[in-house]
Amino acid sequence: MSTDAANGDSDPAVTVTPAAAEEALSLLEGEGMDTDVAGLRLFVQQGGCAGLSYGMRFDTEAEEDDTVMExxxxxxxxxxxxxxxxxxxxLDYESGLQAKGFHVENPNVVSECGCGESFRT
Structure with missing residues (x-):
């Protein structure tokens, strides 16, 4: 398992805004998960009109080959x-009048589908 420190690694896999972290921690605690070991898994899967889509879920612990950041x-x-x-x-969390939820701002995307749920790199 590799670990990237949020403030110490010059090339973290992702960054998380304070709003996204606060919302995810609240949801984790609501599920009764130990936030000292459990975390948010961010992944990419095949699917959607553009070919790839983001996935998120809570995991009780990291896998051996995961990059772990805080x-x-x-x-x-x-x-x-x-x-x-x-x-x-x-990873950001938005809670506006028209949209509420997590959003990934990915600099590697070359195109997205019309609904914004899938992408291509």
């Missing part, structure tokens, strides 16, 4: 294959 108290797990697609991305 942002604002939130542990984030990224597997090696997903890191190739989302390296340099930022």
């Amino acid at each position: 942002f604002h108290g939130l542990r984030v797990f990224v597997d090696p294959a997903s890191r190739n697609y989302i390296g340099g991305s930022t």
Whole structure:
């Protein structure tokens, strides 16, 4: 398992905004998960009109080959294959009048589908 420190690594797999970390931690605690070991897994999977889509879920612990980072108290797990697609991305949480939820800002995307749910690099 590799570990990237949020403030010490010049090339983290992803970054997480304070708003996203706060919301994810609240949801983790609501599920009764131990935030000292559990975390948010951010991954890429096949699917959607553009070919790839983002996935997120809570995991009780990291896998052996995960990159593990911590942002604002939130542990984030990224597997090696997903890191190739989302390296340099930022996870944010928006709660506006028209949209509420997590959003990945990915500098590697060359095109997205019309609904914004899938992408191509």
